[in-house]
Amino acid sequence: MKIVVLGAGYVGLTTSACLADLGHSVTCCDIDPQRIAALQSARVPIFEPGLSELIAQQMQAERLHFTTDANMAANDADAVFLAVGTPSDRDGDIDLSYVETAAQAIAPYLPSAAVIVLKSTVVAGTARRVKSLVDASRGGGDIAVASNPEFLREGTAIKDFLHADRIVIGADDARSEAVLRMIYAPLALRGIPILATETVNAELIKYAANALLALKIGFINDVADLCERLGGDVTAVADGIGRDHRIGGAFLAAGPGFGGSCFPMDTRAFASSGRRHGAQQPLVETLIERNEARKQALAARIIEAAPRHGRVAILGTSFKANTDDVREAAALTIVPLLVAAGLSVHLHDPQPDAAKRLLSNVQWHGTALGALKDADLAVVLTEWDQYRTLDLPKVARAMAGNTLLDLRNIIDPERAAGAGLNYQGLGRAPLAAAPARRGHGGTAMAQLAASPA
Numbered sequence: 001m002k003i004v005v006l007g008a009g010y011v012g013l014t015t016s017a018c019l020a021d022l023g024h025s026v027t028c029c030d031i032d033p034q035r036i037a038a039l040q041s042a043r044v045p046i047f048e049p050g051l052s053e054l055i056a057q058q059m060q061a062e063r064l065h066f067t068t069d070a071n072m073a074a075n076d077a078d079a080v081f082l083a084v085g086t087p088s089d090r091d092g093d094i095d096l097s098y099v100e101t102a103a104q105a106i107a108p109y110l111p112s113a114a115v116i117v118l119k120s121t122v123v124a125g126t127a128r129r130v131k132s133l134v135d136a137s138r139g140g141g142d143i144a145v146a147s148n149p150e151f152l153r154e155g156t157a158i159k160d161f162l163h164a165d166r167i168v169i170g171a172d173d174a175r176s177e178a179v180l181r182m183i184y185a186p187l188a189l190r191g192i193p194i195l196a197t198e199t200v201n202a203e204l205i206k207y208a209a210n211a212l213l214a215l216k217i218g219f220i221n222d223v224a225d226l227c228e229r230l231g232g233d234v235t236a237v238a239d240g241i242g243r244d245h246r247i248g249g250a251f252l253a254a255g256p257g258f259g260g261s262c263f264p265m266d267t268r269a270f271a272s273s274g275r276r277h278g279a280q281q282p283l284v285e286t287l288i289e290r291n292e293a294r295k296q297a298l299a300a301r302i303i304e305a306a307p308r309h310g311r312v313a314i315l316g317t318s319f320k321a322n323t324d325d326v327r328e329a330a331a332l333t334i335v336p337l338l339v340a341a342g343l344s345v346h347l348h349d350p351q352p353d354a355a356k357r358l359l360s361n362v363q364w365h366g367t368a369l370g371a372l373k374d375a376d377l378a379v380v381l382t383e384w385d386q387y388r389t390l391d392l393p394k395v396a397r398a399m400a401g402n403t404l405l406d407l408r409n410i411i412d413p414e415r416a417a418g419a420g421l422n423y424q425g426l427g428r429a430p431l432a433a434a435p436a437r438r439g440h441g442g443t444a445m446a447q448l449a450a451s452p453a
């Protein structure tokens, strides 16, 4: 089929490359001429594992093209996917103007059997609203508007697209459902379930799924706090809970609070939509507050654990591993609070570019060990694989102090203690350092309690 994708951002590029991989002829459009020029030379402006390779491969097969001229591309399109931005304001309401403007702008150029598909995450009711705008701009109701939410995680987006748990098609008419079923037929043949429902349900599925996943994270983070008080281990508790197939083990890793481009924005938009329609979502409202408070509480904990004007090494600034994205990352809340408290903050991240633009009065290092050198306190903030496999005896030798605060629970406590580090995970009882290093201050908890504020 002939498909146009509007928006060459993270979702638009992944969608374009994967739809081309399914055999469709795809033209990806963006209003940014520099971005399109780069893409035309197969230079991909975002970091997503495997995406550059897939884009290059599909361009070579001539199934994927890039242009700024969306109207030209639209004139024989079977479907136009909208993957444009939906920024949110302080109250959590999302700005639908890019979606609406893009749909209205392209509508006059579409052939009459075409379907506009909303890929951007939008509040329930948007597809129907866009349909009425498109009808008005064409002076007729021949263009269908469907919803097809994405469930892509940064870092695994291609796999999430091509091996999805399910594909949700939101269609208010038989024609748009048929077009979308045809587009996804190669994935249906591989056994991926296709769920067809009304547009309003598809839009709600996206928000409710993200809210429920975020609630799992918020819940386990609260359980982690209780584990710490009781001397338990949240990783064991999460394992025990997650093996109940009704619950499932995913999204039960305690951490410094969720971030990224989706969970924070989508939970706010979901809560705001509930308020606006008189169907409050108190669980999600509380979750949003708790998640933000968690980042601040962890900053306070780091400040308390570090000596006055001490040196703190922060490992990881991305909101999660395998991405350079720092949107709503815990580091963006925590690091400025540490700097404001007078600490000398030394940072490392394997993909630091975006963070470098946003964090000031800090020192960056090209290696984790560089950041750890002479540090009084080390904090793991992002679960990059290279931090899991740190040479801990070397870390212990490089640091001035010996407390390691593992806010992702990715380091084996016994290995850390064996290396002479005072290890403290999240929601885990502290483990005493091996005797050789006891002079550095006993257990992490003792060190935390003894540290000056």
Ligand code: UDX
Residues within 6 Å of the ligand: 150, 151, 152, 153, 154, 155, 210, 213, 217, 250, 251, 252, 253, 254, 255, 256, 257, 258, 259, 260, 261, 262, 263, 319, 320
């Ligand atoms: C998420 C959804 O998973 C995806 O379906 C949606 O389309 C976009 O939003 P993403 O933001 O890429 O994807 O990341 P995800 O892996 O879901 O993690 C989100 C945040 O939750 C990260 O900050 C991550 O560190 C945190 N998280 C995740 C935890 O703290 N614990 C977990 O167990 C899982």
